[in-house]
Amino acid sequence: MWLYYFQQLVHTFPFFLKGLWMTVAVSGLSLIMGTMIGFTAGIVRASRVPVLGKLLFVYVDFMRGTPFLVQVFIIFFILPEWGLQLEAFSAAVLALTLYAGAYICEIVSGGITAVPPGQSEAAKATGLNWFQRMRHVVLPQAMKTILPPLVGQYVLLVKDSSVVSVIGVTDVTRVGWFTVQRIPEGLMVFGLVGLLYFVVCYPLIRLANQLEKRLRVDFGGL
Amino acid sequence: MRRWTQRLGVFALLAVFLCGLSVPAAADTLQEIVQRGELRVAVQTQGPPFSFVDKNGVRTGSSVEFCKLMAQEMGVKVKFLDYDWDGLIPALLSKKADLLAADMTATLKRALKVSFTEPFYYTGAVVFTKKGRAFKTIEDCNKEDVTIAVLLGSTGEAEAKRFFPKAKIKSYKGGGPLLINAVLAGHADIGVNDETAVVGQMQEFPPNSIEILPIRLSKQPLAFAVRPEDTHLLQWINLFFQWVREDGRYDQNINYWVKSLDWKKEH
């Protein structure tokens, strides 16, 4: 019977690839936009802008403190009541972007605060303005602490994207749920799903490890 | 601690504010469907025979085919929006879909929130077990050392609790085949689910691995659902079912999908 199921699974493999493509598309788009939002928010937060900083706290707390499923639900089903009707795909990308943005904001603001304040002060003394200090002094150093967890966050993003299948985005997890109806060998089907995620995530993990090795920093460790 | 309470307060205020913003729009959904030329149906992919993705990757099943027929009679296209169970009701209530078509039991509690059509089929919860186990009667199953697999929130769950109060109930999520899996893997001794679902889904398992006990626990109406205010659409669907019952298309569908395994050959 195992062999029979396996043959069936091979037969459905093209759908899995389609699902994988959807997973990559949704998480790829959110990755790009989430990074932009996350960096902007992280810099604002680390710069301790008065009101905006407080608002960012609320945003980050909400995203980190509630289940992602609920966030997807609000964006897809509740926003229409306030006039924003989104397609499943755009809703999924929006939800994932906001979610990833919050985590990236944490990572970025953490990385910036880890740069010794003396650096920024010295730059100030040489007459650099805020933007120049950020761009040429603080961020390049902060990147060393930011990059490894950032790539780690991308891996989580890819895996978290599986939640959007609840609103009918046919990603690789959803294909798995469809298939398990026909090939009721849950272990085999979700083994394949796991393998496909692995194919996407593993290179990212290796990249994170490499970055960590290369960028290992030791501030003031002289 | 004050900071946390403050922030929770902000959330509460935000929630209240946003609740106030929502405006209920009143329009005849059926007119809207005809206007836009598309019937939007929320479905679930819970497995044969009602709604599933067949081996060619095409969405089909008894409910799905009924909806296609409905759209044909309306002279519009049909669009299936596929959700998880969790997304099904929200999709209907948030107007993403005009109609919810699943093998959903029209319980009285649920009917407080949506309008159900006239039942299109009656099914009942049955008990199944791994072939060769010594379960024959209700009494056999109603024992403390018996574990029963059911689907979360299903009527099978309610029936199992009613008929086997002594047994241990495990509620799974994710579809009927999972229950059969759980029974075969030994996580549960027996399973309780709709007869239509069990019969359809056990076909995918090794032959003679599952046995349905000759006990039918209940008789339940399956129905489609629309938003409570959509009486026009509701009446239209009821009329539709009267028509197809008269002209044989109803029997054709049910005989092919539900009462036999003819669909297995092509799907």
Added chain:
Amino acid sequence: MLEAFNFRVLLDYLPLFLKGMWATAWLSGLSLAGALVVGTLACGGRLSRFRLLSALAGAYIEAIRSTPLLAQLYFLYFGLPSLGVRLPEYQTGILALSLNSGAYMAEIIRAGVLSVSWGQIEAAMAYGLNYFQRMRYVVLPQALGVTIPPLLGQAIVLVKDSALLSLISVFELTRAGQIITSERFMPAEGFFTTALLYLLIYYALKAFSSWWQKRLIFVQPA
């Protein structure tokens, strides 16, 4: 969905929600403890001088991080029985969460340990402290300070991940919300209450970690 938000029915289901919250709390508590143990062991293995041990720990960490929890849960629940090991649902769930989170914990703890500069360890060696003494008195107290924020982050992720256990019939907070959705067709009520209760857990964890961090700073002036 919101204009008919029903607080009265919600009140009827409140005991169920509280029961679910309690279940989520103790399930995640146990898994968190398990994850810390697994994480410490895996981190020890990863940093070990024995190549084999280090490679094994590395493989475990990477395999877990690059596959979804769903696939891991399925493997333990439906896969192990075919190898002759059948664990009950709660144990399976706690095991899966511990193993999953343990891999992330291992990385966090490792980053903490590596953040202690080599000079400190050399100084401790010069004092004649042995490996365990160095770990106990020099490395770990400093490493802990650095690791608390990411550990908190991981703890929160774990709490939310525990929602997946409802797939294998474990009752917890997310499931309470699903019950009100399926019995009464009240998704908004179910989802928002679930989100609020998760948010409460989140703030409790956050308060605890900032209290702990403050205490640590008092204990050892860093």
